[in-house]
Amino acid sequence: MDELKLNIDKSLLPKHVAVIMDGNGRWAKSKGMPRVFGHKNGVNAVREICEAAAEIGIEHLTLYAFSTENWNRPAMEVNALMSLLVETIKAEVKTLNDNNIKLNTIGDISHLPEKSKNALEKAINDTSNNTRMILHLALNYSARWEITQATKTIAEKVKNNILQPEDITQEVFASHLNTHNIPDPELLIRTSGEYRISNYLLWQIAYAELYFTPVFWPDFRKANLYEALIDFQGRERRFGKISEQVTPANT
Numbered sequence: 001m002d003e004l005k006l007n008i009d010k011s012l013l014p015k016h017v018a019v020i021m022d023g024n025g026r027w028a029k030s031k032g033m034p035r036v037f038g039h040k041n042g043v044n045a046v047r048e049i050c051e052a053a054a055e056i057g058i059e060h061l062t063l064y065a066f067s068t069e070n071w072n073r074p075a076m077e078v079n080a081l082m083s084l085l086v087e088t089i090k091a092e093v094k095t096l097n098d099n100n101i102k103l104n105t106i107g108d109i110s111h112l113p114e115k116s117k118n119a120l121e122k123a124i125n126d127t128s129n130n131t132r133m134i135l136h137l138a139l140n141y142s143a144r145w146e147i148t149q150a151t152k153t154i155a156e157k158v159k160n161n162i163l164q165p166e167d168i169t170q171e172v173f174a175s176h177l178n179t180h181n182i183p184d185p186e187l188l189i190r191t192s193g194e195y196r197i198s199n200y201l202l203w204q205i206a207y208a209e210l211y212f213t214p215v216f217w218p219d220f221r222k223a224n225l226y227e228a229l230i231d232f233q234g235r236e237r238r239f240g241k242i243s244e245q246v247t248p249a250n251t
């Protein structure tokens, strides 16, 4: 594992890594256990990946923890996830502080249960002075919701003459998203062998490198993150240009 870590070029790290933590249910099922057992074990992976990301020098880590579509799961699972969120947030504040990680959320927090909201507010407050990395938890999040919200806010501003239609640039639009002030993710990781985006950060991942791994989230460890980072560093990011323009040595 240390050897993997040594292969990472610290000067070419993505500033922002986004993760779709997937496969908790299938991980549990493969062990003959209920799905909730998978979610509980997924917390260990969250702790480890937060620590690894902060240690190596990632500035922003965004984890998809609960989508707006996840409300459609059986009530028992939704309730278990909400309880787990409260327990985990309360228990992990110390780890976040030990690792100098600040907590933030994206998504519609206002519709979470009162207990979850309170625990989150307290944890955000208790970690607000930390500076090494920001952990953004996507909770009750979906990209289409976020984009619709931004559009509504912009439309209100236009209606009230605060903003003119010709002033709506990409930057202005982005500044109305939940992720304003956060650089776009350069690397998006999805675990569990699913090849889809599931309504995650649709605007922000326009030019992200996508990395898919069959590993179920509860098994995802530091070494898996290092592998993803090494893979990322081997990619040629052309942004519409041709190879010779971005890597002159190829001419």
Ligand code: IPE
Pocket: 021, 022, 023, 024, 025, 026, 027, 065, 066, 070, 081, 192, 217
């Ligand atoms: C990801 O694991 C966690 C959440 C969506 C909350 P899943 O619960 O989606 O696990 P699978 O995909 O059914 O295996």
Ligand code: IPE
Pocket: 020, 021, 022, 023, 064, 065, 066, 067, 070, 194, 196, 198
């Ligand atoms: C995406 O995973 C949401 C989170 C990881 C929180 P899902 O498991 O809900 O996605 P789908 O339904 O398989 O696309």
Ligand code: MG
Pocket: 022, 023, 024
């Ligand atoms: Mg899933």
